[in-house]
Amino acid sequence: MTVRRVATLALAGALCSYACGRAGGLVVEDAWVRATPPGVAVQAGYLTLRNPAPGAATLVGARSDAFGRVEIHESVNRNGMRAMRRIERLEVPAGGRVQLEPGGRHLMLIEPGRPYREGERLRIVLILADGREHGFDAEVRADAP
Numbered sequence: 001m002t003v004r005r006v007a008t009l010a011l012a013g014a015l016c017s018y019a020c021g022r023a024g025g026l027v028v029e030d031a032w033v034r035a036t037p038p039g040v041a042v043q044a045g046y047l048t049l050r051n052p053a054p055g056a057a058t059l060v061g062a063r064s065d066a067f068g069r070v071e072i073h074e075s076v077n078r079n080g081m082r083a084m085r086r087i088e089r090l091e092v093p094a095g096g097r098v099q100l101e102p103g104g105r106h107l108m109l110i111e112p113g114r115p116y117r118e119g120e121r122l123r124i125v126l127i128l129a130d131g132r133e134h135g136f137d138a139e140v141r142a143d144a145p
Contacts, residue, residue, distance in 0.1 A: 028048070050097045061126075072087040073108040074105040117140060
């Protein structure tokens with residue numbers, strides 16, 4: 001194999017790796033789950049979603065073996081009262097970011113398998129509208145970082 005051919009193959013591999021990584025979509029940053037006392041039936045998860053891809057990414061759900069159900073929610077103000085509303089689709093724009101944070105959008109983690117202690121890491125999988133899934137680990141923390 002000639003040096004030129006090896007260089008061409010190496011360049012093609014690097015470009016494919018870069019393009020595949022960009023097309024892969026979401027990057028999860030600062031993911032954490034709020035610790036709760038034993039007996040609490042729901043917990044909340046927070047993170048920042050960054051989308052370096054050239055197209056929007058749309059979340060349609062999430063799952064975790066650590067919980068019976070995972071839903072995307074947001075806190076809203078209804079007639080002066082705070083309430084939770086389920087979000088069926090959450091778009092992360094191309095080149096943009098979306099924050100899931102206390103007092104706003106968040107993951108509602110329902111029916112924990114057991115009480116989780118501060119410092120544990122829980123696996124959560126985001127489900128995208130196009131069928132892709134994106135897994136990440138979230139640290140259990142007592143409060144916001």
